[in-house]
Amino acid sequence: xxxxxxxxxxxxxxxxxxxxxxxxxxxxxxxxxxxxxxxxxxxxxxxxxxxxxxxxxxxxxxxxxxxxxxxxxxxxxxxxxxxxxxxxxxxxxxxxxxxxxxxxxxxxxxxxxxxxxxxxxxxxxxxxxxxxxxxxxxxxxxxxxxxxxxxxxxxxxxxxxxxxxxxxxxxxxxxxxxxxxxxxxxxxxxxxxxxxxxxxxxxxxxxxxxxxxxxxxxxxxxxxxxxxxxxxxxxxxxxxxxxxxxxxxxxxxxxxxxxxxxxxxxxxxxxxxxxxxxxxxxxxxxxxxxxxxxxxxxxxxxxxxxxxxxxxxxxxxxxxxxxxxxxxxxxxxxxxxxxxxxxxxxxxxxxxxxxxxxxxxxxxxxxxxxxxxxxxxxxxxxxxxxxxxxxxxxxxxxxxxxxx
Numbered sequence: 001x002x003x004x005x006x007x008x009x010x011x012x013x014x015x016x017x018x019x020x021x022x023x024x025x026x027x028x029x030x031x032x033x034x035x036x037x038x039x040x041x042x043x044x045x046x047x048x049x050x051x052x053x054x055x056x057x058x059x060x061x062x063x064x065x066x067x068x069x070x071x072x073x074x075x076x077x078x079x080x081x082x083x084x085x086x087x088x089x090x091x092x093x094x095x096x097x098x099x100x101x102x103x104x105x106x107x108x109x110x111x112x113x114x115x116x117x118x119x120x121x122x123x124x125x126x127x128x129x130x131x132x133x134x135x136x137x138x139x140x141x142x143x144x145x146x147x148x149x150x151x152x153x154x155x156x157x158x159x160x161x162x163x164x165x166x167x168x169x170x171x172x173x174x175x176x177x178x179x180x181x182x183x184x185x186x187x188x189x190x191x192x193x194x195x196x197x198x199x200x201x202x203x204x205x206x207x208x209x210x211x212x213x214x215x216x217x218x219x220x221x222x223x224x225x226x227x228x229x230x231x232x233x234x235x236x237x238x239x240x241x242x243x244x245x246x247x248x249x250x251x252x253x254x255x256x257x258x259x260x261x262x263x264x265x266x267x268x269x270x271x272x273x274x275x276x277x278x279x280x281x282x283x284x285x286x287x288x289x290x291x292x293x294x295x296x297x298x299x300x301x302x303x304x305x306x307x308x309x310x311x312x313x314x315x316x317x318x319x320x321x322x323x324x325x326x327x328x329x330x331x332x333x334x335x336x337x338x339x340x341x342x343x344x345x346x347x348x349x350x351x352x353x354x355x356x357x358x359x360x361x362x363x364x365x366x367x368x369x370x371x372x373x374x375x376x377x378x379x380x381x382x383x384x385x386x387x388x389x390x391x392x393x394x395x396x397x398x399x400x401x402x403x404x
Contacts, residue, residue: 002034004320005089005102007079007257009040009063010048011306012289012313013108014379018392019317020106021070025389027325034324037100038067038074039091044131049306050373051134052168052342054178058374060131061381069385079109082260084282104284104320107271108313109255111290111304113248120228125248128168137247138175144244145180154185155243157233159225160250161191162199163341166208168247169217170344188218188241190225190233191250197341203358204341204351211346252304254291261285266293266301275331277316278323286320288312296334300354306377308334311396318394330394338399340369352399360402368400376400 006017017038024031044060051059063074077091077098082105089100113129115121126137144153156176158169169189176185189196189212196219197208212219220235227234234240254269263279264272270293272280277292279285289309293301302308315332322329339356341349347362348369360368376397380387 002103002324003101004034004036004104004106004324005100006036006038006106006108006317007040007082007089008108008110008255008289008291009038009042009045009074010108010110010289011309011377012110012291012316013038013040013106014045014066015310015313015392016106016108016286016288016317016320017067017072018070018379018388019314019394020321021072021317022389022392023318023321025070027321027327031321031325034321036072038063038072039077039079039089039100040074041076041078042131043074043076045379046131047373047377048130049377051128051131052164052171053373054171054174056131056134056138059134061379065381065383066379066388069383070388079257082107082257084261084285087284102284104286104324106316106320107257107261107279107285107287107291108289108316109257109291110309111252111254111268112256114251114253115248118225118228120230121225121246121248124228124230125246127248128164137245138179140245141175141179141181149183150242151186152231152242152244154181154183155188155241156186156245156247157188157190157241157243158247158249159190160248161189161193161196161219161221162249162251163339165189165191165249166197166212167342168249170211170215170342170346172217172344173215174344186218187216188220188243190220190223190235192222192224194222196221200339200341200351201356204349204356207349207358207361208341208343211343211349214346215344252290258287258291268293268304275333276319276329277312277332278319278329286316286323288316294332296332298333300337303337307338310377314392315394317392332394332396334396336399340365340372340400342366342369342373350402364402368402372400
């Protein structure tokens with residue numbers, strides 16, 4: 001019996017597994033006994049892009065509800081090592097280590113937050129990189145809500161004014177209110193760049209600045225963090241800000257597992273893949289999502305986002321089964337790119353193209369963002385096998401429509 005091993009159950013991993021199940025079903029009897037096995041450190045699929053939101057009640061979806069109906073096995077374990085020469089993966093659980101063999105591998109272990117060796121950051125910092133981290137932040141804020149009022153209690157420092165940091169800062173006033181921290185508060189966005197949202201360019205930045213100003217979010221730019229304490233954050237400008245909540249959102253990098261493979265990688269540590277999602281130089285290995293980089297339109301590399309991870313996963317899943325059974329592989333090409341940035345109670349910013357031209361803003365863009373976050377990126381959840389397989393078809397969605 002052949003085995004396809006999918007490492008990771010994020011956006012790329014989930015859809016790779018479902019895509020593989022769909023192609024296995026399509027081939028029929030020849031592929032019927034092929035095992036598809038997903039390994040992830042969690043027993044759930046995290047709608048990771050929602051981890052900054054106030055309500056986290058619907059962002060951890062049990063894998064059994066999504067994979068069992070289509071005959072995909074899944075195990076909770078930590079991936080420790082990959083040996084492509086032997087086609088083996090070592091996984092570890094709390095009980096023991098085990099070696100899993102494979103005929104084809106799909107690497108979808110995603111990305112992780114870069115955590116520099118700043119004094120106090122590991123002990124006192126928070127983040128929203130994972131569901132557990134987001135819940136830890138919410139638990140912390142809820143505990144602060146029961147403490148006596150103080151400046152440090154009512155101040156949040158968000159480090160990193162990129163996509164995630166902006167969304168965290170914009171949502172923070174609502175999160176503070178939800179935690180019972182009412183009245184005067186401060187949300188401060190900190191970044192070493194001279195502007196907020198440096199990658200958004202000249203088109204989107206004025207919109208972001210207007211939204212943050214309306215929400216009362218302060219900025220500290222051209223500065224770096226020197227130290228994080230239990231009750232303060234120190235900047236290299238010499239400023240010490242009283243705060244009990246520092247949320248680190250400064251930079252992402254591909255899963256360290258990518259570095260263990262003899263493959264070309266980009267500056268973010270992502271494995272170079274061709275348009276079929278096969279890793280360059282590794283014929284039995286496919287990769288998708290944040291751990292992989294593809295010149296998706298022949299010119300621009302994929303971005304670490306679910307916008308690319310989901311179709312990359314679908315095509316990787318389809319192609320890994322097709323490759324195993326000598327069928328034609330399908331190339332993935334995406335000729336559009338959009339961003340929809342949540343700006344909290346102010347609304348959102350919807351941009352189009354790699355130059356990020358402003359498409360819609362405010363309430364209209366917020367409706368689009370809510371459609372994406374609450375509907376578009378979710379798999380079918382009623383356990384319907386046919387619906388799950390249909391959703392995993394190797395096709396490209398159109399850009400999200402404007403909602404009014």
